[in-house]
Amino acid sequence: MIHRECGVLKTTYAADMALYPLPIARWTVAGLAVLFGLVLPFALHEYYLSIVNLIAIAVVGALGLNILVGWTGQISIGHGAFMSVGAYTAANFAVRLDFPFWLALPLGGLMAALVGAVVGIPSLRIKGLYLAIATLAGQLIIEWTINHVTFISGGVQASIEVPRPTLGSFVIASQLEMYFLLMTFVVIAIVATLNLMRSRVGRAFIAIRDHDIAAELTGVNIFRYKLVAFAVSSFYAGVTGVLYTYYLGIANYEQFQIVTSIDYLAMIIIGGLGSVLGSIFGAIFVTLLPILIPYAMEAFGGLFMSQAAVRNTIPNLRLILFGSLIIIFLVVEPEGLNRLWRNIRNYFRFWPFAY
Amino acid sequence: MRMLAIVLTGLVGVALVGVGPAGASHEIVLGLQCDRTGATQTVGVNLCPGYHDYVKLINAKGGVNGHKIRALEIDHEYKVPQGVAAYGRHKQEGAVVISLYGTPHTYALTQKLTEDKIPGTSPGFGRADATDGTRYPYIFPIAASYWSQGAAAVKFAKDQLKGLKGKKIAYLFYDNPAGREPIPVLEDLAKQEGFQLRTFAVPPPGVEMGAQALDIAQRYRADFVIAHLFGRSPSVSIKELKRVGYPLRKVVSFVWGSAEADVEAAGGFGVAEGYNTMQYAGVGQDFQVIKEIRELYKKEGKEPPEVMASTVYYNRGILWAAVAVEAVRNALKAKPDGKITGDDVKKGFERIKGVTLGGLLPPLEITPTDHEGGGWVQIWQVKGGKFVKTTDWFKAYQDVVAKHIQEAGKK
Numbered sequence: 001m002i003h004r005e006c007g008v009l010k011t012t013y014a015a016d017m018a019l020y021p022l023p024i025a026r027w028t029v030a031g032l033a034v035l036f037g038l039v040l041p042f043a044l045h046e047y048y049l050s051i052v053n054l055i056a057i058a059v060v061g062a063l064g065l066n067i068l069v070g071w072t073g074q075i076s077i078g079h080g081a082f083m084s085v086g087a088y089t090a091a092n093f094a095v096r097l098d099f100p101f102w103l104a105l106p107l108g109g110l111m112a113a114l115v116g117a118v119v120g121i122p123s124l125r126i127k128g129l130y131l132a133i134a135t136l137a138g139q140l141i142i143e144w145t146i147n148h149v150t151f152i153s154g155g156v157q158a159s160i161e162v163p164r165p166t167l168g169s170f171v172i173a174s175q176l177e178m179y180f181l182l183m184t185f186v187v188i189a190i191v192a193t194l195n196l197m198r199s200r201v202g203r204a205f206i207a208i209r210d211h212d213i214a215a216e217l218t219g220v221n222i223f224r225y226k227l228v229a230f231a232v233s234s235f236y237a238g239v240t241g242v243l244y245t246y247y248l249g250i251a252n253y254e255q256f257q258i259v260t261s262i263d264y265l266a267m268i269i270i271g272g273l274g275s276v277l278g279s280i281f282g283a284i285f286v287t288l289l290p291i292l293i294p295y296a297m298e299a300f301g302g303l304f305m306s307q308a309a310v311r312n313t314i315p316n317l318r319l320i321l322f323g324s325l326i327i328i329f330l331v332v333e334p335e336g337l338n339r340l341w342r343n344i345r346n347y348f349r350f351w352p353f354a355y
Numbered sequence: 356m357r358m359l360a361i362v363l364t365g366l367v368g369v370a371l372v373g374v375g376p377a378g379a380s381h382e383i384v385l386g387l388q389c390d391r392t393g394a395t396q397t398v399g400v401n402l403c404p405g406y407h408d409y410v411k412l413i414n415a416k417g418g419v420n421g422h423k424i425r426a427l428e429i430d431h432e433y434k435v436p437q438g439v440a441a442y443g444r445h446k447q448e449g450a451v452v453i454s455l456y457g458t459p460h461t462y463a464l465t466q467k468l469t470e471d472k473i474p475g476t477s478p479g480f481g482r483a484d485a486t487d488g489t490r491y492p493y494i495f496p497i498a499a500s501y502w503s504q505g506a507a508a509v510k511f512a513k514d515q516l517k518g519l520k521g522k523k524i525a526y527l528f529y530d531n532p533a534g535r536e537p538i539p540v541l542e543d544l545a546k547q548e549g550f551q552l553r554t555f556a557v558p559p560p561g562v563e564m565g566a567q568a569l570d571i572a573q574r575y576r577a578d579f580v581i582a583h584l585f586g587r588s589p590s591v592s593i594k595e596l597k598r599v600g601y602p603l604r605k606v607v608s609f610v611w612g613s614a615e616a617d618v619e620a621a622g623g624f625g626v627a628e629g630y631n632t633m634q635y636a637g638v639g640q641d642f643q644v645i646k647e648i649r650e651l652y653k654k655e656g657k658e659p660p661e662v663m664a665s666t667v668y669y670n671r672g673i674l675w676a677a678v679a680v681e682a683v684r685n686a687l688k689a690k691p692d693g694k695i696t697g698d699d700v701k702k703g704f705e706r707i708k709g710v711t712l713g714g715l716l717p718p719l720e721i722t723p724t725d726h727e728g729g730g731w732v733q734i735w736q737v738k739g740g741k742f743v744k745t746t747d748w749f750k751a752y753q754d755v756v757a758k759h760i761q762e763a764g765k766k
Contacts, residue, residue, distance in 0.1 A: 047447035054436055147531065155766075156539065157482065158532040159462045173470065248439065249466030254459035254531065255435040263434075291440050294429060308407065308660070312400070315392040315430035 019194060041179050049175040051291060056182040057243045058283035060189045062267040063276065064236020069265070070274035071197060072229035073209030074123050078135035079237050080260035081142035082119075084253045086112040086238025088152055091160035091251035101165035101172075101246060108242040109235045115142065116234020123226045127212075139258055146253045159252045162245055182243060189236060193276050196232070205229055209274075266322075270329050272338030281337035289325075293318045381693035383419065385410065385426045385679050386445030386453035388460065393433030394560075395586050397616045399456070401665040403428055405672020406454070408648045409680070415651055419684050422693040426676065431456070435463050446471060451686070451700045452679045455481065458533040461494065468493040473697035474682070474704055478675055479610045479635050483536055484763035486727040486756075488705065493697075495704050495726045497678050497719065498635035502756045503730030504609050505537030505581070507633065509544045510751030511607050511734055512579040519550040525577035527567060527592060529584045530556040537583065537609075543755050553577075561588030568595035577601075583609040590620035593627050604629035607734065614667040618737055630737045631745070632667075636674040637715040638735050638742045639666050644673060644712045667742075674716055681710050717748045730756065 008023065010016045020026045041049065065079045090108035093099040099107070119138035123131050146153050154160040165172045165181065172181050196202045204225045207215035216222050245251045263286060271282020294314050301310035333339055387406055390399040410426040418424060427448055429441035438460040445453050453468070453475045455461050461481035468475045469492065476495045477485065483500035485491040499507065513519045526541055528534035538554060545552040553575055555567040561584060571577045580601070582592050589612025596606060606629075608617075613632030621627050640646075640663065652659045663669050685703030686695045695703075707721040707728065717731030730750045735742040 045447065047443045050443040051440060054440055058436075153532075156532065156535040157462075158535075161466070248435075248463045250462050252435070252459050252462045252532075255463065259434060287436070287440075290432070290437050291444070308404065311403070311407070311428055312391065315389075315399075315432065318430075318432075319392055 017198075019191070019198075036183060041176055046175045049179055051287070053175060053178055053182050053247065055284050055287045056179070056186045057240055057247060058264075058267065058287050059186050059280050060236055060243065061240035061264055062271065062279040062283040063189050063193050064233045064240065065264045066268045066271075066274065066276075066279045067193065067196070067205070067236065068229050068233035070268055070272075070278070071202065071209060072205040072226065073212075074120070074226060074229060075128065075132040076135040076230075076233070077132050077258065077261045077265070078116075078119055078139040078142070079233075079264045080256040080258065081139040082112045082116050082234040082237035083241030083244065083260070084146055084251075084256035085115045085142060085234075086241035087245040087251040087256065088146055088160065088241075088253070089238070090242040091162050091245055092152065092154070094162045095154070095160055102167070105239060105242045105246075108245075109238040112238025112241065113231040113235040116237070117227045117231040119234075120227050120230025123230065124223045136258070139261060143253060143257060153253065158254075159250050161250050164249065165246045178247060182247070185239065185243060189239075190276055190280075193279075197276075201225065201228060206274075266326060268336075270326065270336055272336030275336075275338040277341065278336050278338030281341065285337060289322060290318055293321060381422050383422050383424050383683055383693065383695070384445075384448050384450045385424060385676070385683075386442075386448075386450035387426050387428040387675075388438055388441055388445075388454065388456045389428050389430045390433045390456055391430050393431070395433060395457075395611075397586075397614070398611070398668055399430070401614070401616070401662045401668035402672040402675070404660060404662045405669040406676040407672075408651075409644070409673045409676035412644070412648050412651055413676075413680055419680060420687045420691060420693075422687065424680065424683070431460070433457055435459050439463060439467075442467060446473065451695055451697050452476065452682060452704075454478075454675050454679060458482070461485075465491060465494055471697065472701070474701040476675065476679065478671070478678075480533060483756075484760055486725060486730075487760045487764050488723050488726040490764050491726070493701060495678075495721065497704075497721065497726070497728055498674070498717075499610070499633075499730040499732045499750070500727055500756075501533065501536040501583070501609070502540045502759055503727065503750060503753075504583075504633055504732060505540045506544065506752035506756050507730070507732045507750060508581040508607050508609070509541065509548065510749070511631070511633075511746070512581070513548065514746075515605070516578055519548040522550045522578040523575060524550050524552050525555055525571045525575060525580045526552060527555045527557065527564070527571065527580055527582045527584070529561050529586075529588055530558050533585070534583055540752075540755060540759055541581070543759075544752060547752075547755065557584065557588055557592075561586060562591055564588070564591055564595050565598075568592070568599045568601065572596065572599040572601040578605065580606040581609075582606055582612055584612045587620070588612070589617040593618070593621035593630060597621075597626060602629060603627060604631065604736070607631040607633060609633055610635055610732075613735070615665050615742075616668070624737055624740045627737045628739075632735050632737070632742065634667065634733045634735055635717065635731070636667075636670045637733070638670060638744070642670075642713050642715045644677075644715060645670075670715055673712070677710065677712055677716060678704075678707065678719070681707050 020029060068074050068076050086108035089111040090104035093107050094104045122134040147158055172178060204220045207220050208222055208225055212222055267282035267286045268279055270285050272278025297310055297314045389403045390396055407426055410424050414423050431437040431441050442464050453473060455475045455477050458480050461477040474493050474495055476497050478498035483502040485494035485496055486500055516522055541552055557564045584592055589608055610633050613634055618624055618627045649659045682700050682703035685706045686699035704721055705723045707719055710716060711718060719728035721728040731748040733748055734746040736745045
């Protein structure tokens with residue numbers, strides 16, 4: 001097949017260090033850029049575009065959680081809370097101080113990073129399940145704080161309406177405009193994560209995940225890098241929260257409760273821990289599944305039951321299917337959709353040879 | 356490999372089937388968001404069938420001015436992203452009105468509904484400030500908001516206690532934004548009527564309130580309890596208050612703790628004797644429209660479904676559908692060809708008046724400035740194994756509620 005490394009000779013360090021050293025990979029990226037930049041947004045109906053937008057937001061969040069869980073090995077059930085920190089920070093800056101979107105967004109991310117680093121402090125002493133519970137506490141504390149401190153939440157209803165994002169005098173309102181805005185952040189997040197993992201920091205993360213004592217012996221400052229992992233991951237979460245806020249036009253903490261944290265964990269587990277592509281696959285999968293099942297049931301369900309029964313079945317079927325898919329993935333392919341994709345790729349790479 | 360291929364083919368197949376034609380001509384689509392699996396599923400499983408049955412009844416009678424109606428239900432599991440995705444599909448399928456479900460969802464979709472000019476209804480929940488139609492032109496609470504419910508609860512307490520001066524009222528609420536929404540109104544009324552108000556928060560998930568019940572009954576010694584709880588917590592409140600010996604006839608619950616399901620989960624109608632519930636739709640099966648739905652089922656040779664026994668939620672489902680259908684009917688008066696838009700239906704909503712379905716609906720009067728339709732409620736008491744109507748439709752302290760709506764508008 002076309003995908004082979006032989007004959008690709010690198011003569012400079014720059015060529016060796018390129019993000020995509022293989023020509024085919026570069027062509028794929030270029031192809032995807034054309035597809036997502038020129039074809040998809042103009043070919044898709046507004047509704048499908050709105051689904052792509054929801055996926056795009058989820059991709060940023062899943063990448064962030066994967067940095068923490070997949071690469072650094074620190075389990076977190078507080079991702080949703082960090083999103084709400086970003087959301088409320090940006091909303092407060094936007095409404096009270098009239099900050100524009102492009103200033104409120106990094107501020108939301110930074111505040112989330114700060115809070116995330118604080119929540120991450122126990123990670124020095126505790127690991128695994130214990131850390132998961134510590135982050136769960138973080139989730140509950142942050143939820144409670146936003147719920148009760150009216151200075152942050154903006155009143156008893158705990159919602160802050162934000163204006164549409166603007167670039168200069170251009171108001172980003174339609175799904176298409178929103179698509180380009182969100183895609184910008186998706187691309188930034190993907191490239192940043194890819195590069196982060198190739199850097200000294202990323203290697204330290206992976207060392208900590210694989211064996212923290214060995215990592216410490218080789219000179220990795222474990223405490224510092226664990227906190228960095230929490231901060232970076234929370235920064236992504238904060239940005240996701242801000243994107244959500246501006247996408248919906250309102251900051252509301254009820255969108256970022258424990259269920260959200262668990263959904264994001266499901267995304268990276270189904271997609272594949274410790275991989276950029278896996279985060280994307282997972283975000284697509286988890287966002288799309290509840291949307292596709294009703295379509296399938298409406299189309300085929302009428303064949304073997306009444307319409308009223310179909311309506312009753314859809315929600316339950318979704319839960320059953322979602323639960324069983326997670327189990328199937330854990331049993332059959334613990335490394336997630338990303339591994340399945342790699343298997344397919346390798347199959348064609350080695351074809352016609354088995355191995 | 357093979358498994359993956361099957362999965363992929365299946366997904367692609369599903370996607371292709373889904374992209375069908377968006378329905379026959381002049382079919383009017385009503386969007387319905389539901390929660391049959393999430394945190395408040397007891398509501399969804401009983402309410403949504405009521406909605407569908409009313410639509411079926413209207414269609415059996417030949418539709419609205421000859422146009423058939425299709426109710427497109429999407430379950431969102433009480434998750435906001437899924438609610439937003441559901442909204443997208445409703446919009447794509449050309450829904451002219453969307454019956455929202457859930458306070459966070461109402462907040463999340465307010466801006467989109469306004470931009471797309473599609474009216475959304477939020478009966479009995481959602482944002483009280485949306486009563487002001489000039490500020491939120493496309494949100495229609497159509498039933499008493501939490502502010503109106505709070506005011507009505509105080510009025511009911513006043514009637515029961517023969518005056519409120521110096522009395523102690525406890526407000527037992529689920530600790531989330533929806534639960535806190537009525538507090539400013541209650542505080543104002545406390546000043547105005549001269550009673551003492553203390554709030555008792557129940558943290559989520561609301562299955563533990565022994566301490567609060569004990570506090571209310573033994574330490575604070577409240578003269579009256581106004582309860583505002585959701586999901587499983589109303590039944591817990593009945594049980595706990597009963598356990599500490601507080602008389603349930605001095606408790607009134609807001610609309611989401613007022614169903615047969617809540618009473619049954621608390622141990623049955625015998626246990627909850629005296630418990631007062633607030634309703635925004637008529638309770639029971641004694642309505643012409645319900646008889647017609649039963650006949651419709653019989654004509655099809657089927658037994659009427661069991662959910663009809665859950666009359667509180669089932670009847671509310673009828674109310675949701677009936678108000679939406681009425682708005683569509685008003686819109687069709689202006690455009691008889693059936694090509695109505697969300698904007699037409701919005702104007703249709705604002706002309707709703709005098710539709711009561713024989714007492715199942717309150718005497719709603721929705722106007723461009725009042726999207727709540729008056730804020731009517733009834734109180735039904737648990738008495739002798741069933742709900743008994745203790746008050747007719749009433750509303751209270753509308754001046755105080757109006758003041759809060761005005762203040763919210765200034766923000």
